Amino acid sequence: MHIFANPARFLSIARPATPWLFWTGLVVLLAGCACGLFLTPADYLQGDSVRILYVHVPAAWLGMGGWSGIAIAAIMQMVWRHPLAAIAGRAIAVPGALFTAICLASGSIWGRPTWGTWWEWDGRMTSMLVLLFLYIGYIALARASAASGQSGGVSRVTAIFALVGAVNLPIINRSVVWWNSLHQGPSITMRGSTIDMAILWPLGLTLLGFTFWFAAIVLMRMRAILAETKVEARMQRMARDAAVGERVPA
Amino acid sequence: MAMKSKHQRLILVLIALVALIGAGLLAASALKDEAAYFYTPYDAKTKGVDPGKAIRLGGMVVKGSLKRAADGVTIHFQVSDGKASVPATFTGIAPDLFREGSGVVAEGSFDKGGTFVATNLLAKHDERYMPRELDGMSYNETTHQIEGQVK
Amino acid sequence: MNHWPFIIAAYGVTIAGVLGLSVVSWRAMRSAEARADAMKRDR
Numbered sequence: 339m340h341i342f343a344n345p346a347r348f349l350s351i352a353r354p355a356t357p358w359l360f361w362t363g364l365v366v367l368l369a370g371c372a373c374g375l376f377l378t379p380a381d382y383l384q385g386d387s388v389r390i391l392y393v394h395v396p397a398a399w400l401g402m403g404g405w406s407g408i409a410i411a412a413i414m415q416m417v418w419r420h421p422l423a424a425i426a427g428r429a430i431a432v433p434g435a436l437f438t439a440i441c442l443a444s445g446s447i448w449g450r451p452t453w454g455t456w457w458e459w460d461g462r463m464t465s466m467l468v469l470l471f472l473y474i475g476y477i478a479l480a481r482a483s484a485a486s487g488q489s490g491g492v493s494r495v496t497a498i499f500a501l502v503g504a505v506n507l508p509i510i511n512r513s514v515v516w517w518n519s520l521h522q523g524p525s526i527t528m529r530g531s532t533i534d535m536a537i538l539w540p541l542g543l544t545l546l547g548f549t550f551w552f553a554a555i556v557l558m559r560m561r562a563i564l565a566e567t568k569v570e571a572r573m574q575r576m577a578r579d580a581a582v583g584e585r586v587p588a
Numbered sequence: 589m590a591m592k593s594k595h596q597r598l599i600l601v602l603i604a605l606v607a608l609i610g611a612g613l614l615a616a617s618a619l620k621d622e623a624a625y626f627y628t629p630y631d632a633k634t635k636g637v638d639p640g641k642a643i644r645l646g647g648m649v650v651k652g653s654l655k656r657a658a659d660g661v662t663i664h665f666q667v668s669d670g671k672a673s674v675p676a677t678f679t680g681i682a683p684d685l686f687r688e689g690s691g692v693v694a695e696g697s698f699d700k701g702g703t704f705v706a707t708n709l710l711a712k713h714d715e716r717y718m719p720r721e722l723d724g725m726s727y728n729e730t731t732h733q734i735e736g737q738v739k
Numbered sequence: 740m741n742h743w744p745f746i747i748a749a750y751g752v753t754i755a756g757v758l759g760l761s762v763v764s765w766r767a768m769r770s771a772e773a774r775a776d777a778m779k780r781d782r
Contacts, residue, residue: 360761367757371750379719383685387742388717393753413605417598433764436756444749451742453693453710454683460625501605505612516616518624518646520693525715534718551757558764565771572778684740 345564348422352557360554367396367547374540381537390448392540396548397441401469402507404434404552408476409504412497422560424491427500428480429559433552435473442466453520461513462521465506472503490567626693628669632704639698645676646693646712654688667692667704676704685711 374392381388411427414420445463446456457463476499483493514523525532533541626646627637637643645667653666662679665688676694686692691712696705 381717382720383690383713385742387745389746390749393749413601416601417594433760436760440753440756443752447745447749451740451745452685452713455710502608505608508609509612509616518626518628520625520710520712522713522715525717532716536719537717555760555764558768562768562771565775568775569778
């Protein structure tokens, strides 16, 4: 873990990994979407609308996985004072929020032809909407901490907010089990899957593809933050030198 | 010294995390009834819902119970959760997925006779996904009936 | 009901979001790293 504590060593791995993850992810996710759109059979009950599954499920996984990553980064920041962890948390926020929004939008679009409604305030939908608001709050706090000179990372308050928000993750996961909800129960559990293989297989491709792409975006954003931090540090040094130079003429 | 403070921070953060998740889960379980999106027929019977009170009723549409009235737009059916069953009626256009043997969430209220008068129907499907051919049944769009042998 | 307009809308939203964030993140990274490299050369 501490191998990555050094930004130079992190960059030597992140630089070649970024395009590799990006292009592999994009190709695999597009291939998975194409298979899901044209190769799989329609569902016995839902008909063709079942195809929305192949983007809805990866979006839910990355929306929740993103916040798990932010929470882990927050723990590493608070306990080990890991400099890159604070930057990683900030880099995950925007793609995580994007996937949470995609999950809500694709779910809403899926709900209209199947359930007969765009939106209902059931446990799953409400808790997922709360996750989107948590992301928006985190992004705002991260911006504020960047402005107050946290050298690219996020402030302690932001990290604490990430941990508090993590409480929502088990609630989202269990919402369909605890409460009577319009959303169906989990299909893929420890005991196996209630999705027939004929329908299930492209989901593996889109899950893998979107995850690789997500990782590439996080690396890109971390590299951008590290480069900006370097420029800012240099500017501050120059400003200080200039101020000193004025007071003591050569 | 540095090692010790790192340990302290780890323990503090872990305690805080456990406390937070515990509090969150407690709050969620306390909300259990309020956060339920619908009543099941068993809930409605045991808790006693006043006639005229707007609620949602969710369960399975009992196989063989769906009857279409002479006017063509009113349907009568039984909603069951395995423990109890209540009669329901609805006038209007039901969603595509509304059919016998599948889930339904009906918005409306009970009348004095104990029949649930729905003002809106939502279809609820379960966690099973499979191709049509595999299930060996076809769905008639006009009668809302499943035709063929159900496994 | 024809489901295809819904399917196309769901995939459209997803692909638009993915491509949009790809472009934004890539550009931000390239410009930030270019500035950092230019600064290194100045020294």
